[in-house]
Amino acid sequence: MSATAPRVVALTGGVGGAKLGLGLARRLPAEDLAFVVNTGDDFEHLGLTICPDLDTLLYTLAGEADPERGWGRRDESWRFLETLAALGGEHWFSLGDRDLALHVTRTQALAAGRTLTEVTAALASRLGVGPALLPMSDDPVRTMVATAGGELAFQHYFVRERCAPAVTGFRFDGADRARANPAVLAALASPRLEAIVLCPSNPFVSIDPILAVPGLRAALETAAAPVVAVSPLVGGLAVKGPTAKMMEELAVPRTAPAVAAHYGALLDGLVLDTRDEAEAEAVRALGPAVTVTRTLMESLEDRLALADAVLAFADTLRE
């Protein structure tokens, strides 16, 4: 199975990860690239199983992501949601008419006994997406956000509450019982593997849920290929999303060394934005190698250039 012996495995969560994912997908043959995708964001809503990170990556790689909103499908309409609101339904989570077709298809296939990995592969095939999109686990893991006002399911925190509550910690419900996706374990154990990339996704709620699945952190640590992370910070701030706000609330310095310390012994190299170059030595002092490049991805060229830089950096770290 070529899908389980890729040259590059990328761990990813939301929008930032999908941007680098697109760069990697444009640079590598489909069979040489596999994604390990966070499913801690997944939730059940209106009777549907919704997988925001899988969908963001799927739509991005298919050229179907909305370029303005940063989430959901392009050419979207909202007749369903408007009518749902008129009927008194829960409409705080924006489900477009086109997007909904994917959620209904997936939910139906899961109810028929197919795994999330199988369903995702079928959807990717339909949308013409070549690289393997591998959920971290086929078992449900649900990120819970601890706040002063109590614990919130991730999407309630992220969408309904717009990340307003101050975060005190996280819990990955179900992670202790979740079985790592066998295709992920196979990919990480492959002797063909040349690089493992931690995309510039939120370390706390995009990458950590993946690492919380029993066996996955160990598989990353024992993999022959180097593990290279792209720092999600640019000038001490997050490009998008609550990463910087969470670091502030958790009393973690908003710095590259803090990101490196967070990933710990796992990390062989860290890619810093040019604006954070001054922090390179402090990162190296913690162990990882460092490369500095532009990590802000505004254009397709930016995505391709960062993908090139990450792959070249990983090459220098292989024995």
Add this chain to the structure above:
Amino acid sequence: MSATAPRVVALTGGVGGAKLGLGLARRLPAEDLAFVVNTGDDFEHLGLTICPDLDTLLYTLAGEADPERGWGRRDESWRFLETLAALGGEHWFSLGDRDLALHVTRTQALAAGRTLTEVTAALASRLGVGPALLPMSDDPVRTMVATAGGELAFQHYFVRERCAPAVTGFRFDGADRARANPAVLAALASPRLEAIVLCPSNPFVSIDPILAVPGLRAALETAAAPVVAVSPLVGGLAVKGPTAKMMEELAVPRTAPAVAAHYGALLDGLVLDTRDEAEAEAVRALGPAVTVTRTLMESLEDRLALADAVLAFADTLRE
């Protein structure tokens, strides 16, 4: 509860029944009218519970029915369905983006443990519909159509196969175990009741499933009010739907006496279309009283006039 002591109870199925239902709803105060609605057409599709007859009546009474198609909501769009088709999903049953909001809302409420009666009342209230819409049962009953090529679930016969297979019989799966809706039994037992109307719906697949629910035929027979049916035939043909085709295939004459014989002892009166006036005596010979009027409902005025004629006819049949 005024909803369970109406003056008029109307049994109804699809489009023809909803047309007369609208006439009745415009003529009677909301608390004086209740509908007993066929749920044999209901089915599970794409993980949703879809109730076509309840929805046709609901949309019609709310002024939300599409006037051209004869089913579904007005001002509808089809982005969901188009995308579902592109993803390889089952798209033979046309679900509009707005219509879908109702199915999702209902399915979610049922999954949360509410009864179909409760869910329907909530939806009717949201849509500003006053008369009670009572499912014949809160338990699932599913009409199965026997054909030479085997048994088909109703919507597969009706929509997917466009009524093409020749019908040899019907089975109402689950009817033997279904409990009659208590609100229906209360309405039929009420001393206030003045008329029971069998709308001009398909006798085989709209009215018979209602009569197949244990206790409902008996409740109609013992009710103090007369039972008046409107023949679904006009000049020996059905206005819409497969009624005439089914009679042909079942070797039942396409005549008013055959309709009267089908309902049997239940019936106190039958309303015939003027085009079928010649059959009046043959119907009377079977027992029921007869009135003749225009039953074709093209305009709102037609609906109102038929409602008036039915109510006046029932008045003449009360002791």
